[in-house]
Amino acid sequence: MSTQARDVQVVIQRPDEHTSTFQSRLQEQLRRAGDVGTAVFVASSSATKLAPRSSLLRAVLGALPGVRRVVLCPGSDPQAPAARELAGLSLTLRELRGSGGITFSLEGPRGEPLRGLARLAIDAAA
Secondary structure, rough: OEEEEEOOOOOOOOOOHHHHHHHHHHHHHHHHHHOOOOOEOOOOOOOOOOOHHHHHHHHHHHHOOOOOEEEOOOOOOOHHHHHHHHHHHHHHHHHHOOOOOOOOEEEOOOOOOOOOHHHHHHHHHH
16 A cells, blocks of 8 residues: 655555565655655564564665655554664664764654663664
C-alpha cells in the first residue's frame, strides 16, 4: 500500500508481504520520490526483526543520498524489542556512514523522546 500527499509519501508493508518483496517495492518508490530531506521509519514495537530492519534501513539510506534526518519510531514503549533494536541500528548506521550530516533520532509516535533511550538518541545525533 502506498499513499501520497504533496510533501509526504508513505509506504506500508502488508502483514502477509515478505520482507524482500517489500524492500523491492520500497526501493522503487524511493527512486521515484526524488529529493527527500527526512525519512521516518516506523516499526512494530513488539516484533524482534533486527536483520530485516537493518536491511530496510540500509536500503532507504542507499536510495536517498540527500536525506539529512532519519527518525526511527519503535512505538511508545522504550522497553519493547523494536526500541532496543532501532536504538542499536541508529548507532551502527551512524558509525558506518560517518557524520555525513545525517541526524538519527528515536521518537515515539507523536514525536516525543523515548524515556530510557533519550541518551542513545543524543549519542546518535552527536
